[in-house]
Amino acid sequence: MSAIAATGCLLAGFSAPILAQNNSGLTIFSGVERPNQLGYYLDFGGNRDQRDRYRLRVPSDKMELGVKTFAISYPDYYDGKFDVDSVEVVAEGQSIPIDEVVWNKPDRVLLIYLADPIEAGKSVELVLSNVRNPRWGGTYYFEGRAAAPGDVPLPRYLGTWIVSIQ
Template sequence: MRRLLSTLAVTSCLLAGIPAISWAQSLPGLTIFSGVKGENQLPFRLDFGGQTNGWDRYRLKVSSKKMKTAVARFVISYPNYYQGTFDRKEIEVKAKGKKIALSEVKWDKENHVLEIFPQEPVPAGTDVELILSNVKNPSSGGMFYFNCSIQSPGDVPLSRYIGTWIISIS
């Protein structure tokens, strides 16, 4: 009877731990003392677990509630201590599940900024997913704040802060 109870206890602990592992790098969970207000935290997913020095795919999401204007340019800034690399040719934008054609993707390594230019402005009120494939994660882990700003189309483009993805590499 004792063996049965101990086996049952170990098995339940293992099964309870599996969902926590699979949720580790998807959408922000509870973040304490981040300095970013809850309404400014953006959802994301790292397809391959966010391991240091590994290859990954970042799925950075922006909800339609945040997209109050049409978007001619997405600007992603990241901290200077993030030493990962991006493949500009493997960046795509999806709106309403459909791939959006891009005119250009710029990566300014010195200023720690990625700029993504859709061929046509993304309409206001649209759910958007920015997909960064072939990302080489930094060799040292940590928490990295990726800030998202958008720029509206027009003669006088207006820049607007959308939110922050708090990405943990371990």
């Protein structure tokens, strides 16, 4: 009986960290207040220097106004690579047409310009496919902003994705 219990503890101990690397999980000490932490999922495990797909989620309560542009900024120590031709925006399960995706490397920001604005109050998923994860594992803070349609679109803070790469 004790052998079965020990085996169960070992298996649970090995599987839990592997599963925790794919999504945002529980973050205790981050410097980002809990209401500002956004959820994400890494489809291929978040392994360093490997291809991955990032699913950056914005809940409906953060979408207080309509959105025409998303801006995702990242830290200067993130040396991953984005594929601007492999970005998708999904609102309430439906793909939203994109006008253009611009990767501004000097300013460390990925800009997603939508063909039509997304209405307020809808949950959104920003899908970044064919991403090359950074060479080094670690924690990377991706900050999300959104600009409403209009003459002078001022981006407003949506929250922060605290992405872990192993």
